[in-house]
Amino acid sequence: MALEDAISTHQRPKLEEYEGHLFIAVRTAQLWEGRLEFGETHLFVGTNYVVAIRHDGGAGYQRVRERLQRTNNGGRSGAPYALYLVLDLIVDRFRPVIEEMMDRFQSLESQLMSGAMRGRDMLEQLYDMKRALAALNDTAEPLHEITQNLIRLHPELATRELKAYYRDIHDHAVRVSRAIDRLRLSTSDAMQFHLASLSVRQNESVQKLAGWGALLALPTVVFSLYGMNFEYMPELKWPWAYPVLLIATAAGMLVLHRRLKKRGWI
Numbered sequence: 001m002a003l004e005d006a007i008s009t010h011q012r013p014k015l016e017e018y019e020g021h022l023f024i025a026v027r028t029a030q031l032w033e034g035r036l037e038f039g040e041t042h043l044f045v046g047t048n049y050v051v052a053i054r055h056d057g058g059a060g061y062q063r064v065r066e067r068l069q070r071t072n073n074g075g076r077s078g079a080p081y082a083l084y085l086v087l088d089l090i091v092d093r094f095r096p097v098i099e100e101m102m103d104r105f106q107s108l109e110s111q112l113m114s115g116a117m118r119g120r121d122m123l124e125q126l127y128d129m130k131r132a133l134a135a136l137n138d139t140a141e142p143l144h145e146i147t148q149n150l151i152r153l154h155p156e157l158a159t160r161e162l163k164a165y166y167r168d169i170h171d172h173a174v175r176v177s178r179a180i181d182r183l184r185l186s187t188s189d190a191m192q193f194h195l196a197s198l199s200v201r202q203n204e205s206v207q208k209l210a211g212w213g214a215l216l217a218l219p220t221v222v223f224s225l226y227g228m229n230f231e232y233m234p235e236l237k238w239p240w241a242y243p244v245l246l247i248a249t250a251a252g253m254l255v256l257h258r259r260l261k262k263r264g265w266i
Helices: 002-006 062-070 079-092 094-114 120-140 142-153 163-226 241-262
Strands: 014-018 021-032 035-045 050-055
Touching: 002 021, 002 035, 014 142, 021 079, 021 094, 021 120, 021 142, 035 079, 035 120, 050 079, 062 079, 079 094, 079 142, 079 163, 094 120, 094 163, 120 142, 120 163, 142 163, 163 241
Parallel strands: none
Antiparallel strands: 014 021, 021 035, 035 050
């Protein structure tokens, strides 16, 4: 069953114990050529071996091999230390990813506050970032339980000498998850702010349209009354009726325009 899991992708992060060895499946995230790459690493861990099977692109585990080659034949050598190096590298690769996501959010936040990007484009970019952060959280969070189980249940791997190192991996994973949670919250707040600003902008446009509509309604009502074909109408035979009507209508529009402008409706 472990071999079947190891050669297939989309495994749930887990730590399973079989007779004579452990099987560990973890998800990975790293920046590779400017892109965020997700993958999986499956580990077979025995008393004197660690086999890592990668299902991802990007950089491999060359750093682990180099550190093992530099290790003296002391207490740190062997499978426990090799497993620590692999998990430590996986967790360390989250740091540049988090920094990149923070830089990306700060750039979006600056554009949002300055109004450089509006409408659907900003909302789509914020949503894409929120989706990437959700995937990143699903990748980092299971490492808490895996490292805790190694420390509590497998002292043959988390030896007394290496227990502090495994705790450091756990603490690092917790910090990564907290940073992701803060970014997700900030992204959600930015989305709410963007939607609220769109609503305010729409309300302002509606107010202006309503203001100009009220301003145009006054001459429309007056002229529509005089456009009715009644024989007997007030001041119809008066020579100054037309200019007085125009002046009175213009004065009414001017007063209405000032009041609407004072209230910010036009």
